[in-house]
Amino acid sequence: MTDRTTTIDDRRARSRPETGTGDAKTGDAEIGTEQVSYLRAGHTLRSWLLTTDHKRIAILYLISVTIFFFIGGAAAALLRVDLLTPEGDLLTNEGYNRAFTLHGVIMVWFFLIPSIPNTFGNFLIPLMIGARDLAFPRLNLISWYIYILGGLFTVVVLITGGVDTGWTFYTPLSSMFSNGNVVLAATAVFIVGFSSILTGLNFIVTVHKLRCPGMTWGRLPLFVWSHYATALILVLATPVLSITLALIAAERVFGLGVFDPALGGDPLLYQHLFWFYSHPAVYIMVLPALGVVSELIAAAARKPVFGYRFVAGSSIAIAIIGFLVWGHHMFVAGQSMYASAVFSFLSLVVAVPSGIKVYNWTATLYKGHISLDPPFLFAMGFIGLFVVGGLTGLILAMLAVDVHVHDTYFVVAHFHYIMVGGTVSAYFGALHFWWPKMIGRRTSVVWGRLSAVLIFLGFNLTFFPQFILGYLGMPRRYHVYAPEFQVLHVMSSAGAGILAVAYLLPFTYLFYSMRYGAPAGPNPVGATGLEWTVPSPPPKHNFATLPVVTGPPYDYEIEHEEAGKAGGGRKGKARTTRRDRADDQGRPTRQAKTAPGEEWQ
Amino acid sequence: MTDRRVDLRDPYARPHQQHSADMMGMFVFLASEIMLFGGLFAVIFVMRRLHPAEVVAASMRLHLWIGGLNTLVLLTSSLMVALAVHTARARRRHAAAGWSAAAALLGIVFLAIKTYEYSIEAARGLLPAVSVPTRFSGPVEHLFMNAYLIATGLHAVHVTIGVLLLAWMALRLRRGMLPLPGRIVTVEVTALYWHLVDVIWVFLYPVLYLAR
Ligand code: HEM
Numbered sequence: 001m002t003d004r005t006t007t008i009d010d011r012r013a014r015s016r017p018e019t020g021t022g023d024a025k026t027g028d029a030e031i032g033t034e035q036v037s038y039l040r041a042g043h044t045l046r047s048w049l050l051t052t053d054h055k056r057i058a059i060l061y062l063i064s065v066t067i068f069f070f071i072g073g074a075a076a077a078l079l080r081v082d083l084l085t086p087e088g089d090l091l092t093n094e095g096y097n098r099a100f101t102l103h104g105v106i107m108v109w110f111f112l113i114p115s116i117p118n119t120f121g122n123f124l125i126p127l128m129i130g131a132r133d134l135a136f137p138r139l140n141l142i143s144w145y146i147y148i149l150g151g152l153f154t155v156v157v158l159i160t161g162g163v164d165t166g167w168t169f170y171t172p173l174s175s176m177f178s179n180g181n182v183v184l185a186a187t188a189v190f191i192v193g194f195s196s197i198l199t200g201l202n203f204i205v206t207v208h209k210l211r212c213p214g215m216t217w218g219r220l221p222l223f224v225w226s227h228y229a230t231a232l233i234l235v236l237a238t239p240v241l242s243i244t245l246a247l248i249a250a251e252r253v254f255g256l257g258v259f260d261p262a263l264g265g266d267p268l269l270y271q272h273l274f275w276f277y278s279h280p281a282v283y284i285m286v287l288p289a290l291g292v293v294s295e296l297i298a299a300a301a302r303k304p305v306f307g308y309r310f311v312a313g314s315s316i317a318i319a320i321i322g323f324l325v326w327g328h329h330m331f332v333a334g335q336s337m338y339a340s341a342v343f344s345f346l347s348l349v350v351a352v353p354s355g356i357k358v359y360n361w362t363a364t365l366y367k368g369h370i371s372l373d374p375p376f377l378f379a380m381g382f383i384g385l386f387v388v389g390g391l392t393g394l395i396l397a398m399l400a401v402d403v404h405v406h407d408t409y410f411v412v413a414h415f416h417y418i419m420v421g422g423t424v425s426a427y428f429g430a431l432h433f434w435w436p437k438m439i440g441r442r443t444s445v446v447w448g449r450l451s452a453v454l455i456f457l458g459f460n461l462t463f464f465p466q467f468i469l470g471y472l473g474m475p476r477r478y479h480v481y482a483p484e485f486q487v488l489h490v491m492s493s494a495g496a497g498i499l500a501v502a503y504l505l506p507f508t509y510l511f512y513s514m515r516y517g518a519p520a521g522p523n524p525v526g527a528t529g530l531e532w533t534v535p536s537p538p539p540k541h542n543f544a545t546l547p548v549v550t551g552p553p554y555d556y557e558i559e560h561e562e563a564g565k566a567g568g569g570r571k572g573k574a575r576t577t578r579r580d581r582a583d584d585q586g587r588p589t590r591q592a593k594t595a596p597g598e599e600w601q
Numbered sequence: 602m603t604d605r606r607v608d609l610r611d612p613y614a615r616p617h618q619q620h621s622a623d624m625m626g627m628f629v630f631l632a633s634e635i636m637l638f639g640g641l642f643a644v645i646f647v648m649r650r651l652h653p654a655e656v657v658a659a660s661m662r663l664h665l666w667i668g669g670l671n672t673l674v675l676l677t678s679s680l681m682v683a684l685a686v687h688t689a690r691a692r693r694r695h696a697a698a699g700w701s702a703a704a705a706l707l708g709i710v711f712l713a714i715k716t717y718e719y720s721i722e723a724a725r726g727l728l729p730a731v732s733v734p735t736r737f738s739g740p741v742e743h744l745f746m747n748a749y750l751i752a753t754g755l756h757a758v759h760v761t762i763g764v765l766l767l768a769w770m771a772l773r774l775r776r777g778m779l780p781l782p783g784r785i786v787t788v789e790v791t792a793l794y795w796h797l798v799d800v801i802w803v804f805l806y807p808v809l810y811l812a813r
């Protein structure tokens with residue numbers, strides 16, 4: 001199926017953001033046969049399960065990641081219900097341990113790590129850099145199968161009773177005392193790690209080798225930059241986790257002793273190896289989210305990203321420094337005081353690049369013409385929660401303070417703010433922003449706004465009380481607690497209820513829009529970027545002729561001047577057609593928001 | 602690089618682009634392999650730091666010369682793989698097939714020697730999980746032999762994979778199923794993998810056997 005005739009010579013020079021391929025109203029129907037959308041390029045199950053199209057694989061990931069999100073969410077609901085009372089009368093001690101372990105394992109390895117890279121990265125990176133696919137399409141499919149295999153192992157673990165070690169598999173609990181399925185669970189994580197490595201490898205090579213002419217490193221979308229940084233971590237850190245898990249399994253099966261002091265080993269070594277992966281892993285979870293938010297903010301502000309180079313560079317800086325701070329998880333584990341001091345210092349340094357991003361987003365939004373559409377609201381929610389999570393990370397990184405709140409609910413709140421508040425918000429933002437591109441249909445703005453707000457409120461109600469709980473001394477991983485903590489726990493559980501509804505909501509109206517949504521047209525959001533120059537949904541081979549990039553990224557200047565004009569329609573009084581939204585150069589300007597519910601006609 | 606027989610795969614427009622992407626993919630993969638073994642090296646170094654004297658004593662019980670012989674075997678095979686690439690580049694596919702078959706053969710020799718070494722250790726009660734009864738001088742020696750078994754075992758798994766790859770490549774080269782220079786990248790990538798297996802051994806050998 002390769003289009004071998006396309007060479008540099010016969011590529012039409014195109015400047016971006018040239019849009020309007022075909023009439024938006026008819027979607028992809030009017031475009032020639034070779035432009036059949038990727039969704040229609042085959043209807044059999046086989047054509048999906050054996051596809052090498054990065055967009056279809058992205059959809060496969062989207063479906064499977066969503067399923068794991070709900071399994072992990074169900075475990076979380078169980079925990080929160082159990083914590084309503086101080087006695088812990090719903091679950092046994094053992095049952096509680098197993099529930100939070102499965103929650104952690106599934107959420108971290110089967111949702112947070114693959115969610116944004118494997119769905120949106122897969123879908124968007126080739127489109128954004130002007131490539132026909134990822135560098136190794138078959139490898140991409142294989143890594144989905146590996147992911148599913150790991151998932152099946154996890155499900156087996158779940159059915160056969162689960163694990164009780166926590167997602168960190170700390171020794172000696174995991175290697176000697178646990179009576180759960182540690183080996184099977186470690187195998188599951190080991191397998192899914194391979195999937196991560198292969199995806200990271202694919203991304204790195206793709207970004208290096210498949211950029212279209214003119215797409216220089218200085219013109220890469222920030223989304224691509226952050227995925228590139230993520231991929232570096234995936235490739236370099238995940239193997240360390242793999243070997244650590246293999247050692248745990250060996251320790252358990254035939255008494256290896258590497259982590260057992262009685263046999264001459266060192267239990268701290270486990271923590272070093274584990275956190276050498278797992279601290280960078282938190283950046284695997286959050287860097288793609290930062291990339292998403294950069295795109296959302298630029299599109300919402302209709303301005304070039306302030307300090308593009310710094311935002312791009314900060315992703316790489318985070319990736320690099322992220323490798324040097326793992327020891328902050330071990331302040332009270334008995335490592336040397338000097339090591340702790342160094343790790344403490346380095347951890348404070350890692351906040352600088354994150355801070356750069358937040359400041360530059362703010363500067364980008366300054367004087368931007370912003371409309372409160374769902375992706376923007378999700379992005380704002382992200383920033384708020386990310387800042388709280390990041391600042392409390394700084395608090396934890398300070399040696400003296402951490403001794404007080406270590407292993408309390410304060411830590412639980414910290415990482416949920418970053419991972420759930422941050423990454424999951426960004427994931428939903430991405431889902432709303434690129435949904436029209438992926439599906440070719442638009443979805444409800446009103447419902448989108450509602451769920452963005454509900455997620456933000458529900459989230460804060462769930463996790464803010466946990467900061468207080470932790471500060472007051474409630475340890476993590478306990479389900480029988482002192483009665484004076486109950487009020488805060490009940491608040492938290494109530495928030496979790498709201499959150500559950502708020503997370504379920506998008507799946508209903510997004511699903512609904514697949515059938516009933518209005519056709520999106522190539523660029524419903526009026527954003528720049530190559531992905532918006534192809535029809536929605538994109539054709540199987542993305543670009544009929546490979547594009548040539550001639551300008552800088554986020555080239556919003558023109559729209560910026562025109563924004564006043566388009567802004568009038570946003571109030572909902574004018575029902576502009578899509579043609580009206582294009583300025584005289586044929587570029588779509590800011591899409592006017594239509595009346596509530598209209599998108600579903 | 603404008604040979605018509607180049608088999609262009611999907612996302613690529615030019616042979617050169619595809620070739621350099623394949624090579625880079627392999628290098629990235631090798632980097633992750635190095636990190637995998639890096640974890641094991643970290644384990645071995647920590648052991649040495651915690652128990653310097655005992656680890657050295659344990660290391661003394663390994664068979665320096667058998668390990669040395671194996672190093673020689675692997676280095677030779679690496680040379681043959683390099684020759685395979687060289688001849689493949691010159692489109693001499695039969696020669697290339699011969700060299701990669703020879704390299705695969707040396708890989709098997711390596712595995713055979715390794716198995717012999719394991720069997721001696723097992724007989725002396727020094728191989729964890731296999732020896733009955735075990736006769737370790739103490740927990741540290743047990744631990745050291747565990748690490749030794751895991752590290753060399755993981756390496757042997759890599760050697761086995763490499764042997765299979767080389768043998769398969771030799772077969773395909775012989776039968777003309779790998780058109781040259783169109784699929785030269787297959788030869789180069791396999792060779793890279795074999796060199797890595799070799800290099801890892803070159804580090805494992807001193808860390809386990811020599812640092813006594
Ligand atoms: C950027 C995204 C981040 C994510 C996803 C994240 C995630 C996490 C997670 C999952 C834990 C709990 C680990 C466990 O189960 O024991 C944790 C703990 C911790 N985090 Fe973060 N974190 C992030 C950023 C930061 C930053 C920027 C800092 C410091 C500057 C930081 C400092 C800490 C410290 C010191 C702990 C250990 C607290 C303790 O156990 O006492 N984190 N984080």
Ligand SMILES: [Cu+2]
Binds near residue numbers: 279326
């Ligand atoms: Cu950390």
